[in-house]
Amino acid sequence: MPSYTANIRDMQFVLHELLHVSSSEVPGYADLERDFTEAVLDAAGKVSSEVLAPLNPVGDHEGCRLENGVVRTPKGFDEAFAAMKEGGWTALDCNPDYGGQGMPYVLNCAVGEMFVSSNMAFNMYQGLTHGAVSAIDAHGTEAQKALYLPKMIACDWTGTMNLTEPHCGTDLGLLRTKAEPQEDGSYKITGTKIFISAGDHDLAENIIHLVLAKAPGGGEGTKGISLFIVPKVLVNADGTLGARNAVSVGKVEHKMGIHGSATCVMNYDGATGYLLGDLHKGMRAMFTMMNEARLGVGLQGYAVAEAAYQNAVAYAKDRLQGRAVTGVENPGGAADPLIVHPDIRRALMDQKSFLEGARAFTFWGASLIDRAHGLSDHDAEGLISLMTPVIKGFLTDKGFEACVLAQQIYGGHGYIEEQGMSQFTRDARITMIYEGANGVQALDLVGRKLAQDGGKHVMAFFEMVKAECKAHEGDDRMKPFTEALKAASKQLQTAGMYFMQNGMKTPNAALSGSYDFMHLMGHVCLGLMWTRMAKAAYAALDGGASDTGFYEAKIATGRYYMARQMPACAMHLARIESGAEPVMALAADQF
Amino acid sequence: MPSYTANIRDMQFVLHELLHVSSSEVPGYADLERDFTEAVLDAAGKVSSEVLAPLNPVGDHEGCRLENGVVRTPKGFDEAFAAMKEGGWTALDCNPDYGGQGMPYVLNCAVGEMFVSSNMAFNMYQGLTHGAVSAIDAHGTEAQKALYLPKMIACDWTGTMNLTEPHCGTDLGLLRTKAEPQEDGSYKITGTKIFISAGDHDLAENIIHLVLAKAPGGGEGTKGISLFIVPKVLVNADGTLGARNAVSVGKVEHKMGIHGSATCVMNYDGATGYLLGDLHKGMRAMFTMMNEARLGVGLQGYAVAEAAYQNAVAYAKDRLQGRAVTGVENPGGAADPLIVHPDIRRALMDQKSFLEGARAFTFWGASLIDRAHGLSDHDAEGLISLMTPVIKGFLTDKGFEACVLAQQIYGGHGYIEEQGMSQFTRDARITMIYEGANGVQALDLVGRKLAQDGGKHVMAFFEMVKAECKAHEGDDRMKPFTEALKAASKQLQTAGMYFMQNGMKTPNAALSGSYDFMHLMGHVCLGLMWTRMAKAAYAALDGGASDTGFYEAKIATGRYYMARQMPACAMHLARIESGAEPVMALAADQF
Missing domain, CATH: 2.40.110.20 (Butyryl-CoA Dehydrogenase, subunit A; domain 2)
Structure with a gap:
């Protein structure tokens, strides 16, 4: 049976060394001191490992059934749900006027990652409630809020x-x-x-x-x-x-x-x-919650993959098969563990470098939502609006791929349901579909978000990337990061230019490349996150941090992403620049 | 419920216009005249559509169960199995001395594609029998062959x-x-x-x-x-x-x-x-059957995707959602069909261009096996030995991806089991794992096959690609094919050179890039197939063929592959050239 342990160390790194939450002026962030977030994450991690993760295969195996007009959830879900309510986990970032704890959304995301990793299906009940709470809080009358929110925030009602x-x-x-x-x-x-x-x-x-x-x-x-x-x-x-x-x-x-x-x-x-x-004005009401809802699905995409990855690592260390090509590494055993083999490493590094980048990207996105709401910061609102389809579309596509990679490491055992690796792949699959299928995300990105406010936000993003690269000029250690990021950013701008030059005359020229653009932008975003994380890791090492293994691994993982994932950008650009003709050439009856 | 109709037109194109089977000197090929293969494929297609495809969801839903020590197959499997035996489908390419029909393997592959597309799980029973028959036929004593083969070829015994x-x-x-x-x-x-x-x-x-x-x-x-x-x-x-x-x-x-x-x-x-x-010498006996067995799994990879694709096309034509950005196309309806949207086209073209290339690649591989066996042609044996890990690894990875794309076109309906699209994805997943997980295929390719017979076969393959490009010099219509193929082939050679220069000193440098090499080579192989198919299609059009729609679609689909899939080659090369360092940087406890 798969196990799960929250990666609190990495979450703390993102919150404090990348986003520096407790020194931010965003309302509520001052409370997020390192010890405080550690305590919250630690408590949530315990619930995840001990209560939710063991129920994950149970839920998969039993499923839900309709009995006399009422849906029965799997065995144990009721007790776990009671535990979640009792622990106050359903109310973390909700409005204190109605019983919420009023924590920033970014902290809710960190906790939510754990809940999704340990049991995505279970977490849907409170997740959907959270969305409905946000809608009523934003659009309800005072009477509606008073009538529904306290019960919903407590999850007495979902x-x-x-x-x-x-x-x-x-x-x-x-x-x-x-x-x-x-x-x-x-x-x-x-x-x-x-x-x-x-x-x-x-x-x-x-x-x-x-x-x-x-x-x-x-x-x-x-x-x-x-x-x-x-x-x-x-x-x-x-x-x-x-x-x-x-x-x-x-x-x-x-x-x-x-x-x-x-x-x-x-x-x-x-x-x-x-x-x-x-x-x-129902559509408008729905749209105001969309950034948050879609970020939540992007989070699901990588959070399920995190759980799959942890189990793949354990299996790769445990399973003995073959010998390292560079010489026996486990002389006392009949064979070496899988993890000695380069192609197993490749698969694990693909996952790890994606997961840590995705976590940073998602928490950063959450912090933009907090900033937009808390400071009425329109630039932050515009930026997260631009990023939302990328977070949703790119992270769920890559999260699913990562689950498939993790499953693959188990060989035949990965295909057997009792091992649990199949469940991660099957669960992750929905994240590419719901809350707007990923093709719709790409359409939203290219058809609406790029041009939003006269292209102001995408230009600001390009400037942000440029400034990040410029900040490290002359630092040779940062070159593997800045050079790959600069090249990718240029490719992204070239793609944007291609859309501008061709899209007005031939809208299909832009739309034929929308999916590739979403992925190209996803890589640039993760490249930006990795550049910032490498900077933070070097800063820690330069400052004499004791935890050198963590920071060195962080830098090495980032270098992997830059060397082995960023080359996808050129491919996406080439596809985009091939235009609409190859895509639209056939008549419908020629398929 | 999904349906399936064998794409006999395309199979005939590959057999007769690409491989020219009936004019080949390979024993048995002279019998493969167009009318004859049409009749065989037509009969197999009927069984597939009418008997096997309707049982596919039944098998998925019921599964197999162990009752008092005996395994029970799903309802209807016994009757369908009897029909397969009665139709002689289990004996098609088997040894006539023991009741087989002695047809070439390439024809068995075409028929096998249909059986897998319509019901992969059902086809395993005769598929495994076929493998065991080959082993006994190749390694058994006369007495063993006489005792087992007639019953096994008839599938009275499996x-x-x-x-x-x-x-x-x-x-x-x-x-x-x-x-x-x-x-x-x-x-x-x-x-x-x-x-x-x-x-x-x-x-x-x-x-x-x-x-x-x-x-x-x-x-x-x-x-x-x-x-x-x-x-x-x-x-x-x-x-x-x-x-x-x-x-x-x-x-x-x-x-x-x-x-x-x-x-x-x-x-x-x-x-x-x-x-x-x-x-x-048991391992040697196993290995003699491996090319065929692995080619069979590669075939499964794309054959399942073919069925998924057919249903995705039908859904994309039927489902009304949104309007074409270039203007309403279905004014009588509340919305346009999905197929008007460029991103849906992209997904369908990704599938179609892969599937037709994969079919050509697999049938070509099967014809090499026929040639190697029938003419004791050592060059053909060496070439198929080189191609086998690519057919198995590349076609199953891409076949699974294609199933995911087909499922995606259904939106939320693709995630609901009764629609059947999930089954294709779940079924296809095993092809990446069994008969040697795809990482093992990549290792076999880079660690053994490249250097086999002093690198003779890979050099012959490069020469073959070069000759194909050279043959069309001056033909402007062929440029989109030859230019992309030439560039990709050069990238493949560069990758091979990188392995040669670094692999001896640092074996991990080669093995870290093995998976990317397998994919890079897969694209070159499909690029070669598309170049040859384009040539054949132009030849047919130049010759005044009446079926112009088919040939024009063939060329357009090939152009799509060259424009939108071949750019992956540069990415794979960049990854390969990043070497072992990023892949092997972490200690095991840093994962």
Whole structure:
């Protein structure tokens, strides 16, 4: 059975030596002193290793089942959920006015990484609730907030997001769920929603569904869409539970992975709903939460891979097979451990160099969200808006690849379910799909984000990279970092230029290269993170840090990323510059 | 539920317009006239679409189960197996002396592609039998051949290959299964074998296990290994079935995919076995079948992806979502079909350009095997020996990637098991692992095959590529092909040179780049195939072929491969040239 131990050392490095959180002016960051974050991470790590990780294969094996209209979660989920609530983990970064602890989002991300690594499916129940809490907090009336938030922040009630319908997901303008206004100001919601995570379960006494539906008078397409609060059990004005609402579970899906997460078809049959936010502005309400939600999925992408990696490392050290080509390394054994073999190293280094870069990138993104919210910093808002599709699309693609690599190290044993490596691959697969499939992320990046605010944010990003390279001029130790980063950044700019020059005349020329652009930008972002991390590691070593092994490994891992991953950038640029012609050449019937 | 229709048009193109089989001097090829292969492929295609494909999700859903010591296959497998036997499909390329039809292997591959595409798990039962038949045919005594082959070729009895043990797979020198010689010339076999495909089932009246075991006196490591025939039910001298042998099933594995294929733990408790081939030469006997077995797995890699691709195309044409950026294409509908979107095209073209290249590469490889065997052509033998790890490693990696791309096109629906796209991804995953994990293929390629016969075969391959490019000098239409191929071939040679210059002094410098070399060489091979296919397509168009749509699509698809896939070569070279240092920098405890 796989095990998991939170990499607290590396998280602390990112928080304190890369992001320097406790010296930041962002509200709440001053509290994030090293000892404090260590204590929080340590406690969360214990819950992850001891409570959540052992339940991960149980959830995969048992899955969720629909019994007499109620979804039953796997054995042990209820006790674990109670433990999470009791530990206050569901309320960490929530609004203190409603029982939250008001911690910065970046700390919630670090803790969330552990929860996802140890049990991604289980973590969906509180994860979806967190999203619904954010939506109600941002768009609800005072009365709505008072009525729903305290219970939801405590996870006595959980939340869901209902967007997708059988015939539409990406293209929400097509949605058919209707909201009919009632005399008392409420609405009757009618329609079918699919792929609803945590749509029903037995972990909470109520479920607060947030549902996108069309109310009369909004016009065609996405313009007519509003967002509604539709409780499973209606809530009386005094907060007590009332009658059962006309919401039912049509089905629990049988999925490739995250079996412990109940993915439901939800039927709304004239269910009572309450408008959340402005009428006909439902899409806008959804979008305000999108950066956070998508960052959360990017985090899932690498967090699952972190757990897979840890087990691959243990297996590579334990499994004896063959001899090192440079001479026997384990003379007392019948063979050397796998980890002596260069190709096993290559696979492990691919994972490690990605994971540590992804962690830095994600925490940095989270700190931008904190900055944007806490200081109303529009530049930070613009930058994270630009980065969001990259975090989501690139980290989930690469996270899945990393899981496949980890599984591969187990050989045939990786294909056998009881070893648990297959679960990581199957679980990670969904992160490339939901919360906007990665092709949609690429479209968002190239079609919207690059040009946002007149291209201001992407230009700022280029300047940031340039300044980072310039800061290390003359430092020979940093050359493997700055040279690769400079080259990649230039390739990214060239690609952007190609889009500008060709995209207006031939939009397909830009869109044909969107996916490659997302990956090219992902590498530049991770290259930037590695450059900054190398700088921090050298600074620590120069300052006489005792933990030299950690810093030397950090630098060596970064050098690996620059030498062996950054060469992908030129490939992506070449593909982009080949334009639309090869992509669009065939008629539909020639496929 | 997914459907499958064999792409007979493309198979015929490869057989007749690329390989020109019927005008080849290889024994048996003269019979492969276009009408004849069309009839065979048409009949096999019908069985695939109508019998095998509908059973594919059934096998995945039900799996195999162990009941009172006997493995039960999924519902319907027995009838389908009977139909396969009755149609003579199990005997197609087998020895006519024992009831086979004696067709060339290349035709068996074309038929095999269909069977794998439509139901990979089901096809394992006859696939493993085919391997065992080849081993007995090549190494058995006349008496053994007469006793076993007719029944096995008819699949009245099936076969298995028993190599792996719980503690060793790749490193067979460690194996512990023992063979004790008996006075009557037989052996008592004792040990545990794992991951035995078709190890037990209810489709045949007997199972002939081929088992690697150590007989006394052979020395340490792989030198002491011999190969034994161990029937499930002992066979009397007259061919009738005798007593049950001391072989039992310990377990049926619960795997990520190919659920319909029974993967068994086999316990041999003093089971009666008969030496196959020479004593202590078991490894050599295994190796003689390896090219064919590994080519078969490479074929699985792309064949599963072919089925996934066909369904992705259908979905992309059917599913309405969003509007083409260049203007509405489906004005009568609420949205345009997915296939109008450039990023969907990119994903489909990635698959299509890989699949058609992979088919050509595999059939070409099969024709080399036919040539090597039929004409005792040592150059062909050397060339296929060089190509085998590339066919196996590259085509299975890329086949899996293609399945993931096909699944992605379905969005959330791709993650739901009833849609069937998840099964393709899960099934394809094993092809990267079994029959030598892909890292082992890369090691075989760089560590053994490059230097085989003094590097003669790799030099011949370079010359072949050079000659192909030279043949089209002055033909502007061929430039997109020859220029990309020439550049990639040069990169491959540079990589080979790097290994030669550094590998002797620092073996890790070569082995750190082995995986990238395998992929680089895979692209050069597919680039060569595409160049030849483009030439054939232009020749057909110049010759006034009526089927212009097919040939134009062929050329456009090839151009896509050259423009968008070949740029990976430079990336692989850059990684290779970064050497061993980044890969080997960390101590084991720094992971």
